[in-house]
Amino acid sequence: xxxxxxxxxxxxxxxxxxxxxxxxxxxxxxxxxxxxxxxxxxxxxxxxxxxxxxxxxxxxxxxxxxxxxxxxxxxxxxxxxxxxxxxxxxxxxxxxxxxxxxxxxxxxxxxxxxxxxxxxxxxxxxxxxxxxxxxxxxxxxxxxxxxxxxxxxxxxxxxxxxxxxxxxxxxxxxxxxxxxxxxxxxxxxxxxxxxxxxxxxxxxxxxxxxxxxxxxxxxxxxxxxxxxxxxxxxxxxxxxxxxxxxxxxxxxxxxxxxxxxxxxxxxxxxxxxxxxxxxxxxxxxxxxxxxxxxxxxxxxxxxxxxxxxxxxxxxxxxxxxxxxxxxxxxxxxxxxxxxxxxxxxxxxxxxxxxxxxxxxxxxxxxxxxxxxxxxxxxxxxxxxxxxxxxxxxxxxxxxxxxxxx
Ligand code: NAD
Ligand code: TYD
Numbered sequence: 351x352x353x354x355x356x357x358x359x360x361x362x363x364x365x366x367x368x369x370x371x372x373x374x375x376x377x378x379x380x381x382x383x384x385x386x387x388x389x390x391x392x393x394x395x396x397x398x399x400x401x402x403x404x405x406x407x408x409x410x411x412x413x414x415x416x417x418x419x420x421x422x423x424x425x426x427x428x429x430x431x432x433x434x435x436x437x438x439x440x441x442x443x444x445x446x447x448x449x450x451x452x453x454x455x456x457x458x459x460x461x462x463x464x465x466x467x468x469x470x471x472x473x474x475x476x477x478x479x480x481x482x483x484x485x486x487x488x489x490x491x492x493x494x495x496x497x498x499x500x501x502x503x504x505x506x507x508x509x510x511x512x513x514x515x516x517x518x519x520x521x522x523x524x525x526x527x528x529x530x531x532x533x534x535x536x537x538x539x540x541x542x543x544x545x546x547x548x549x550x551x552x553x554x555x556x557x558x559x560x561x562x563x564x565x566x567x568x569x570x571x572x573x574x575x576x577x578x579x580x581x582x583x584x585x586x587x588x589x590x591x592x593x594x595x596x597x598x599x600x601x602x603x604x605x606x607x608x609x610x611x612x613x614x615x616x617x618x619x620x621x622x623x624x625x626x627x628x629x630x631x632x633x634x635x636x637x638x639x640x641x642x643x644x645x646x647x648x649x650x651x652x653x654x655x656x657x658x659x660x661x662x663x664x665x666x667x668x669x670x671x672x673x674x675x676x677x678x679x680x681x682x683x684x685x686x687x688x689x690x691x692x693x694x695x696x697x698x699x700x701x702x703x704x705x706x707x708x709x710x711x712x713x714x715x716x717x718x719x720x721x722x723x724x725x726x727x728x729x730x731x732x733x734x735x736x737x738x739x740x741x742x743x744x745x746x747x748x749x750x751x752x753x754x755x
Pocket of ligand 2: 383504505543596603607608610622623624629630631665711
């Protein structure tokens with residue numbers, strides 16, 4: 351990481367020991383000094399920010415760097431973990447196009463695919479975010495970490511939660527430790543699922559709503575989020591969280607609802623609807639999700655959470671749209687045994703991120719879903735090898751009994 355211009359280097363001794371006995375270089379100490387906790391000012395409290403007796407952290411990454419997209423001469427170097435997955439790969443594309451330097455650290459689990467980053471300028475490292483040495487090597491010289499790396503599928507978390515805790519909780523904590531000791535900003539990419547089931551007519555969850563995770567997946571994401579907030583408060587780490595809604599778009603692994611149903615419909619295979627299909631989700635285009643994450647990275651405040659919402663639809667409504675767009679027969683629909691603990695509804699209030707300047711550009715009904723179906727129709731070479739590989743064993747385990755096959 352490079353020292354910011356104008357940092358108060360004067361008058362600092364060459365070497366000082368940190369609390370744990372390590373030597374802190376002069377430049378890094380200057381950055382840490384600049385980030386000392388200060389109480390919120392009255393005018394900040396009055397400008398719509400709630401005073402929760404918390405402390406505000408000046409940002410670790412100087413603003414002339416964070417503003418790269420708006421023509422800065424000083425781009426950031428960002429470690430994007432999980433950058434070979436669905437949302438992470440779109441985000442890497444976006445930062446690279448904005449002129450930032452990107453290092454991707456990805457374990458390449460079943461969900462990771464280096465081909466997702468073809469023709470995108472980046473440095474690639476294969477490795478696990480739960481390995482501190484691997485993280486230290488990948489993060490060398492970086493200003494910020496954006497953590498997409500996670501086990502992400504609810505159904506797989508029901509089959510076996512352990513990997514979810516290792517990556518989503520322990521892995522997050524290892525990244526936070528690195529951010530803590532090296533003065534990096536950490537943005538945690540989280541999910542609206544941490545708020546759990548939202549009652550049918552209840553207002554959407556705000557960032558202040560309680561965490562009521564239902565599945566091993568959402569519980570592990572909530573565990574990661576709580577570590578982030580604990581590191582902000584306890585160690586003064588410059589970290590923040592985004593909580594995105596159900597995301598859709600090109601290059602999503604075909605285990606999740608939309609890509610599974612689109613590709614099955616294109617192949618004339620059954621569409622396994624869990625239970626009555628009356629569950630509701632907010633659908634957020636991947637580009638809009640990434641725009642929200644980027645804005646939070648550049649403009650968000652340490653210790654804050656930002657919801658990134660989408661358009662709420664009932665599952666059966668989405669199934670009917672997929673059948674229209676793929677010209678699939680309604681006979682493909684099978685109502686199958688429900689997912690245990692299945693949340694009926696997710697809904698989030700995104701007004702806090704909107705106040706920072708975010709607004710979605712894609713409409714689910716006017717082009718968003720249709721464009722995604724077109725992408726899967728035109729890119730069989732991306733998903734056919736996935737569906738004929740190891741995926742098959744997972745599909746059998748998850749659906750064979752349900753579909754009576
Ligand atoms: P994905 O499953 O497509 O990709 C996850 C990526 O993380 C893969 O490339 C995988 O190889 C990598 N990974 C997994 N474990 C790792 C480890 N231990 N070390 C390094 N890399 C590892 O996921 P996605 O859908 O792109 O989701 C990305 C993030 O966004 C996740 O944190 C998820 O919780 C969050 N999120 C997803 C959605 C959604 O609808 N997909 C919505 C909101 C939030
Ligand atoms: P999913 O994509 O797994 O996301 P979430 O994490 O929100 O559960 O599922 C979205 C919705 O679609 C959810 O209500 C479960 C439902 N669903 C099915 O009905 N059948 C399926 O095979 C899958 C994967 C999901």
